[in-house]
Amino acid sequence: MPTRREEDEATIREQLGKIVEGIRAKDLDGLRRVYATDVVSFDVEPPLQHVGIDAKLKNWENAFAFFQDVSYEVRDLTLTVGDTVAFGHCFGRLSGTLRNGTATSGIWVRGTFCFRKTGGEWLIAHDQASVPLDMSSGTGVTDLEP
Numbered sequence: 422m423p424t425r426r427e428e429d430e431a432t433i434r435e436q437l438g439k440i441v442e443g444i445r446a447k448d449l450d451g452l453r454r455v456y457a458t459d460v461v462s463f464d465v466e467p468p469l470q471h472v473g474i475d476a477k478l479k480n481w482e483n484a485f486a487f488f489q490d491v492s493y494e495v496r497d498l499t500l501t502v503g504d505t506v507a508f509g510h511c512f513g514r515l516s517g518t519l520r521n522g523t524a525t526s527g528i529w530v531r532g533t534f535c536f537r538k539t540g541g542e543w544l545i546a547h548d549q550a551s552v553p554l555d556m557s558s559g560t561g562v563t564d565l566e567p
Contacts, residue, residue, distance in 0.1 A: 430502045433509070433536055433543050437495060440545075444493040444515070447485045449478050456545045457537060463549040465530060465561075484515065491517035495532070496567050507536040507543065512567040513550065528552065528563040 423431070436455050443451040453474060462471040464480055471480050485491060498511040511534075516527030535547035552561040 426502055429507065429538070429543065430500055433500055433502065433507055434498070436536070436543055436545070437498065437509070437534065441493050441495060444481070444491060447488075447491060449481060452481055453478060457539070460545055461547050463547075463551070465550050465552065487519055489518045489520050489522070491515065496529075505538045507538075509534045509536075529566055 439455050456474050456477055458474045460474055460477050462477045471477050494514045496512045500509040511532045512529050513532040514527045514529045518524050530550040530552055533549045534545055536543045537546040552563055555562050
């Protein structure tokens with residue numbers, strides 16, 4: 422019989438699976454159900470932070486505008502689960518076919534997810550996507566793979 426921690430980890434993995442499904446379907450309503458209303462997101466696009474569920478979903482809407490078809494892949498997900506908070510890190514890649522018909526394999530980013538358990542539900546309270554920085558040029562390094 423699984424422990425509470427194992428059950429919570431499985432639920433969190435399901436939530437991350439819903440993110441992948443929501444991105445592939447460009448389903449903003451589905452994505453809304455995975456994030457806390459007060460989510461703070463540090464994404465690769467400006468500004469430095471997106472605060473609140475509407476700002477997070479607007480960021481996804483902006484990303485979807487570039488794609489005719491979109492996919493998202495998660496690799497090497499590691500989770501640490503407590504009683505009411507959990508965090509995880511992974512590599513993620515947004516890819517697909519752009520609106521102009523060009524296929525793109527996208528870039529790998531480093532992803533961090535912080536979950537908060539509220540009312541028995543695990544929701545993302547904070548996420549961050551980033552690329553390494555070449556200090557000498559001040560530009561992001563986008564050609565790395567896990």
